Amino acid sequence: MHFWFVCNKCGKESPFNLKESKCDCGGTLLVEYDLERVSKTLTKERLKNRSTSMWRYSELLPVENEKNIVSLGEGWTPLVRMNQAEEKYPVKKLWIKREEQNPTGSFKSRGFSSAISIANEYGVSKVAVNSNGNAASALAAYASYAGMESHVFVPKDCPGLIVDECVQYGASTFLVNGLIHDAGKIIEDGKQEQGWYNVGTLKEPGRAEGKKTMGLELAEQFNWNLPDVIVYPTGGGSGVIGIWNAFQQLKQLGFIEGDLPRMVSVQELGCDPIVSAMENDSDFNSQTENVISKPTGMRVPNPPDGDLIVSILRETNGTAVTVSKEEIEQAQKTNGAQGISSSPEGAATWAGFTRLVEQGWIKEDDEVVLFNTSHAMKYLPWEATGTPTIKTYEDWKKVSENVLI
Numbered sequence: 001m002h003f004w005f006v007c008n009k010c011g012k013e014s015p016f017n018l019k020e021s022k023c024d025c026g027g028t029l030l031v032e033y034d035l036e037r038v039s040k041t042l043t044k045e046r047l048k049n050r051s052t053s054m055w056r057y058s059e060l061l062p063v064e065n066e067k068n069i070v071s072l073g074e075g076w077t078p079l080v081r082m083n084q085a086e087e088k089y090p091v092k093k094l095w096i097k098r099e100e101q102n103p104t105g106s107f108k109s110r111g112f113s114s115a116i117s118i119a120n121e122y123g124v125s126k127v128a129v130n131s132n133g134n135a136a137s138a139l140a141a142y143a144s145y146a147g148m149e150s151h152v153f154v155p156k157d158c159p160g161l162i163v164d165e166c167v168q169y170g171a172s173t174f175l176v177n178g179l180i181h182d183a184g185k186i187i188e189d190g191k192q193e194q195g196w197y198n199v200g201t202l203k204e205p206g207r208a209e210g211k212k213t214m215g216l217e218l219a220e221q222f223n224w225n226l227p228d229v230i231v232y233p234t235g236g237g238s239g240v241i242g243i244w245n246a247f248q249q250l251k252q253l254g255f256i257e258g259d260l261p262r263m264v265s266v267q268e269l270g271c272d273p274i275v276s277a278m279e280n281d282s283d284f285n286s287q288t289e290n291v292i293s294k295p296t297g298m299r300v301p302n303p304p305d306g307d308l309i310v311s312i313l314r315e316t317n318g319t320a321v322t323v324s325k326e327e328i329e330q331a332q333k334t335n336g337a338q339g340i341s342s343s344p345e346g347a348a349t350w351a352g353f354t355r356l357v358e359q360g361w362i363k364e365d366d367e368v369v370l371f372n373t374s375h376a377m378k379y380l381p382w383e384a385t386g387t388p389t390i391k392t393y394e395d396w397k398k399v400s401e402n403v404l405i
């Protein structure tokens, strides 16, 4: 195999395996590639003629046999220059990366294209995920396209349209009386008995690798000269980790050089453990109470790899900001009035950007990219209908017989 695991803490190498993501020492297992071999076929020149999906970087994704790739055309999303805003704000250049253009309306498509391709390679037939919404609908779409059975568990206040989207993609869909980690517990409790392959955040190596393509793609779209600042709405953190990891690999391949962009995580008031660690200059701690923000991709009080996210922000001289619900709502309108449809998460990057400009953290000569991770439409008011609400795996056993898949 031309790829394997390496632990980000103790450095130990181990064979690639689809069901692991943590080292015995507590570190995260990142996928490392035989870059000498990769560089034989992955060249800047050859990239020019490749498919306009994230699989243009297939040498840097952990799938051995191309025929196992499960793709709905994800990636290679537009990067739009925000000319009007550049006149208004003291910033050199500003772009929005339009991740809402992905097949399932959010950047989550990338992670699931890769995770389901790996699952496909290993012959997995039943997949499950806990999610605040977009991961669930992405899993449902990719699993169905690959002919796998999918089981999704989302908090009961998840936006109704996304719940219905999961049902429509053919997933066995459950609302959970709790938060995303409560939903995850149901999967952990049931996975042995039900044969579910858990595709939850950082439970397996595929999703972070798929999200890595955002970094690869950004570098290529910038003609291998990276911007100064990247603003990302952070929840579980695999977006930030993936982008950072992409830059490391591109450096090793000699595609890019110099300082990495300053990475910024934006979170919403009411669930902001990453911001707390950055502001207190402390180690990462999960948020254990007062989780009162809306159910968006940023509402993850207990990200499995908070330490790594915080260390990436520090290493790149980045930062983290909290924005309020009101600021996010205002930013959705502002983005809309500039022609960009933004979900609360995507809009949060705009709110974070304006705050950092005010604070003077973003400067006149900075080139900045905001990640619009999903579009507004999926979050419109809608009561999800006909989807059962449960709390435990035992509840699931009771009601699952009545749910058609």
Ligand SMILES: *Cc1c(COP(=O)(O)O)cnc(C)c1O
Residues within 6 Å of the ligand: 106, 107, 108, 134, 135, 201, 233, 234, 235, 236, 237, 238, 239, 240, 296, 297, 298, 343, 345, 346, 373, 374
């Ligand atoms: C999941 C999600 C996020 C958070 O991304 P992480 O990689 O988990 O930090 C941000 N925005 C949207 C729209 C999401 O669905």
